[in-house]
Amino acid sequence: MKNIFRHPEKFIAAKLIIAIGVLMVALTFIFWYAILTKQEKDIMSIALRYGGSFVHFTRESIFNSLMNVQPDETQRVLQTLGTPEGVQSVRIYDHEGKVLYNSQKNSIGEFVDKGSVACKGCHVSPEKSPALSQSVRKWSVYRNMQGVRTLQVIDAITNEPSCSTAACHAHPSNIKMLGFVEAQLSLAFLDEALLKQRLALSAYVVMFVLATSLSLGIIIYKIVSKPVSELVQGMEKVASGNLEHSVAIKSVDEMGVLAQTFNAMIRDLKMARDQRERWTQTLEAEIAKKTEEIQRTHVNLMQTEKLASLGRMAAGVAHEINNPLTGVVTFAHLLKKRFPSESEESQDLNIIIEQADRCSKIIKNLLTFARATPTEKGKVSINDVLNRTIFMVQNQEKFHHIKFNINLEEYPFVIVGDSSQFQQIFLNMFINAADAMNERGRISVATRKTTENGKPYVEIEFTDEGCGIREEDMPKLFEPFFTTKPVGKGTGLGLSVSHGIVKHLGGYIKVKSTVGKGTSFFVRLPLNEEGK
């Protein structure tokens, strides 16, 4: 609460409290001033009434003694009347201003102050002219030497018939004013009471102002400042990124509504942020995925491109080689016919023929690789082709010591393509497996249906217990002419041709291998479901 008054321009509560405080002080001051003035006026009028009756009473009291011309008696009565504490003096003076009787006895025979109410009560300026003032005011208040406020009241002793006709010293009847009674009454008591009352009132007012200001301040602080500062704090927290924060204002007034709205806003904000974060994350994941995909596609594309250009080159070379090879083969055969079959020459020629044959095979492979497009398209049942290939292979000497583990899913895996190409792929897989196992061991073949991106695929698995593939060889596996086999055993075209064919059909080949334990190849091909 303290710091809100250090920078009041920054706090609503401080402004409110200051405004209300100032207003209260101003209003109570006006109220206080009005009351005091009214009180003084009332008291004065009472004092005047009493003063008036006092001089009246004095006049009546001395009437008889004046009438009967008993100056002592008059003086005595005046002295008696002058005894009370509040009565400073009671005097009788004539129209000249000469004091005839005085309760204080001292200033008898002196003249009254003509500038005072004693004459001015009726005349405007008695020294110069007897002109009468419009309004007669027979009293005045002044401070005497001691600084005490004194009420001076006069009353006229008019010429009565009893006076003008009195035997003794009759006043001429044309004189209206015989003299005046004047009383000087101390207002000390009244002033004292008034002062006490004033002090009390001021104390009350100050207390009231203080108490009201304090309670108002507390109330405003409770109702306005605290919730507002909580809201502000909440907003600052939110601005600094903390969306877990909520403002704990439970009231049902506008502040509570504001707080609830604020909390709801923060919730929305948080939800939006969370959502955005989730989106960002998925987006990032998606981007990463796509980037990887693009990279993969790029690599594949490069590979395909490389393969294609290699293939074109290979095809050209193969065609050209076919012609000289024809000559070699023909003449070797013709020459062979001239020698007996057991002769050394015949055997040497056999080597030429064999090697030429090898060349011819390489060329055939190259050409297959060069044109991985199916020649005789038709509906091919993968399981049938697999069974046929396995049967064919099992009769070969190479596979005599190999056990086949066949696990084909009973499902019509139908693909439109060239069955001889599938056979070529499978055959290469089996030969590779047999080579990897030194022609001894177990080959597992399986087919199963899978789905990828909602599309049906057939997965053909070839698993062997062979030597495995070294990590550094993995990327080169599908490159044409990559082989680890001794010269004459492998051309390194098997997998690249397979890759080309599978690729052309919209599929791909996956490899998993552990050196020393074995290798699994997975050929995945999309199924033509509507054509089944």
Next chain:
Amino acid sequence: MKRILVIDDEPIVRTSCMRALQYEGYEVMLAGSGNEGLDMLNKGSFELVLLDLKMPDMDGMEVLMKIKEQWPGTKVVMITGYSTVETAVQALRLGAYNFVEKPFTPDTLLSAVREVMENSGSRPKE
């Protein structure tokens, strides 16, 4: 004695054919291009033409059509490379009798030639 014409742009293929067939007693004439072959066909009759599919100026297929047009009785065996199996099939449809793939051995060539000769009812001289 049956006359055989070999049309091939590759001299080694031509000689290979000639030597393999001469060895078996056939009379073999050689032509280095489609035009030359057609000229020779104009001059004398041949029982069989061995025709290379892939040749620089006149394509084997074109030559085949011309032969079948002018000398329908003359048999044609195509010599192809592996990659031209489809075209070989097409050649068969156009009237070629058979085809041999390069590189061939004398035996494959001879058996293809014999098949033609036997079906046309004439045998090479022993």
